[in-house]
Amino acid sequence: MQGERVVILGGGFAGISAKLTYPSAILVDEKDFMVVTPRLVEVVENNLPLSHALIPRKVDIKAKVLSIDFKEKKVVTTEGEIKFDKLIIALGYEQDLSRIKGAEKYGIGFTVENVEKIKLFKEGSIVTILGGGALGVELAGALRKRGFTVNLVEAENRLVPYLIPDLSNEIQKILERLDVNVILRAKVEEVKENVVITTQGRIRSDYIIFSAGFSGPKIIKEIGLSNKNNRMLVDKFLRSVDYDFVYGAGDCANFKDGFIPQSAQVSLQAGEIAMNNAIKDEKVEFKPVQRAIVFKIGEDYIGLVKNTIISGPIAALIKSFAIGSLESKVKKVNRFVLAM
Structure with a gap:
C-alpha cells in the first residue's frame, strides 16, 4: 500500500467514513455540504431555512465527476484529471421518476432543490x-x-415493509391517529395533473410528492460498471465485480448476490470496510447491520433497536444522537482536509 494513491468519489456518509479511515485519501465532491435527509423533513414541517438540513463539509477537490478511465486509472472531472491507484466510489443515490408515466411532469421529487417548493x-x-x-x-x-390533507400510498401490504411487521403496524396507527389516509397495496400506474392513478383507484391531489424511486446515480451505468438499478455490483468485500482496484460503498453499490440496505448507518459502515479492504492485504467481509432506526412522525418518535420497538424520549434521544454523531464525523473530515 505504501505510496499508493487512493481517491474517494463522493463526500456523503460512505465517503466521509472512508476519508476518516484513511485521511491521506483524496476526497472529491462537487458540493461543499452534506444533506441530512431527516432534517429536510424538519425544514418542511417547521418552515425552517434550508441551511438547517445542510452540514458544511470540506473536500480535497471540489469537482463534478464526468467519467472514469479504468484502463489508465484516472478520473475525469470538471477540474481536470485525477490519477489513482485505488478508487472508492461513493456517489450516493438519485431519484428517478421516469419509470412512471407522467411522474416527471406532474410529480415532485423530494430533493434539496424541491424543498422550497414544498x-x-x-x-x-x-x-x-x-x-x-x-x-x-x-x-x-x-x-x-x-394542516394539509395527506394521502400516503404504498405498493406493498404494509408501511416500511423492509422492517418487522409489528413496527409497520405501530407506524400506521400513529399516522391514522393524525388522520393521514394510508393506502396500501396500491401500485402507481400513472400520474396526471392533480390525479394519481393506482391499482386501488384514482386519488385527487393538489400536489404529488415522490418519496420513492431512488436508484444509484446514472453515471454508474454511463462509465460501464456492472449494475442493478444503477447501483454498481460488488462482491462481499465491496470490491467491484469488474475491477479489483475499485470499491463501492453506500447507496451507489449493491451486492452481486444479495442486497445492501440504503441507510446512513450502513453507508458509514461500508465506507470504513471499503477503505480498509482497498489499502490492506487482508480483506474483511462486509456484513451490513442496522443497529437502530428511529422515525419522527408528527410529535411521535418510534423505532427499532435489535428488533425491539422503542418509542418516546428514548427513541428521540437515539435519533438526536445519530445526527450529532454524523456532524462530529464531518467536523473531523474538515480538520483532515484542512491539515493536508
Missing part, C-alpha cells in the same frame, strides 16, 4: 405522497402537522 404549498391543499418507506412516513407526519 414549503410554499397552498394552505388546505390535498397532498399525496407516493412511497411508504422511512421518508414517506416522516413526510406524511410533517405535512399533517402543517
Whole structure:
C-alpha cells in the first residue's frame, strides 16, 4: 500500500467514513455540504431555512465527476484529471421518476432543490405522497402537522415493509391517529395533473410528492460498471465485480448476490470496510447491520433497536444522537482536509 494513491468519489456518509479511515485519501465532491435527509423533513414541517438540513463539509477537490478511465486509472472531472491507484466510489443515490408515466411532469421529487417548493404549498391543499418507506412516513407526519390533507400510498401490504411487521403496524396507527389516509397495496400506474392513478383507484391531489424511486446515480451505468438499478455490483468485500482496484460503498453499490440496505448507518459502515479492504492485504467481509432506526412522525418518535420497538424520549434521544454523531464525523473530515 505504501505510496499508493487512493481517491474517494463522493463526500456523503460512505465517503466521509472512508476519508476518516484513511485521511491521506483524496476526497472529491462537487458540493461543499452534506444533506441530512431527516432534517429536510424538519425544514418542511417547521418552515425552517434550508441551511438547517445542510452540514458544511470540506473536500480535497471540489469537482463534478464526468467519467472514469479504468484502463489508465484516472478520473475525469470538471477540474481536470485525477490519477489513482485505488478508487472508492461513493456517489450516493438519485431519484428517478421516469419509470412512471407522467411522474416527471406532474410529480415532485423530494430533493434539496424541491424543498422550497414544498414549503410554499397552498394552505388546505390535498397532498399525496407516493412511497411508504422511512421518508414517506416522516413526510406524511410533517405535512399533517402543517394542516394539509395527506394521502400516503404504498405498493406493498404494509408501511416500511423492509422492517418487522409489528413496527409497520405501530407506524400506521400513529399516522391514522393524525388522520393521514394510508393506502396500501396500491401500485402507481400513472400520474396526471392533480390525479394519481393506482391499482386501488384514482386519488385527487393538489400536489404529488415522490418519496420513492431512488436508484444509484446514472453515471454508474454511463462509465460501464456492472449494475442493478444503477447501483454498481460488488462482491462481499465491496470490491467491484469488474475491477479489483475499485470499491463501492453506500447507496451507489449493491451486492452481486444479495442486497445492501440504503441507510446512513450502513453507508458509514461500508465506507470504513471499503477503505480498509482497498489499502490492506487482508480483506474483511462486509456484513451490513442496522443497529437502530428511529422515525419522527408528527410529535411521535418510534423505532427499532435489535428488533425491539422503542418509542418516546428514548427513541428521540437515539435519533438526536445519530445526527450529532454524523456532524462530529464531518467536523473531523474538515480538520483532515484542512491539515493536508
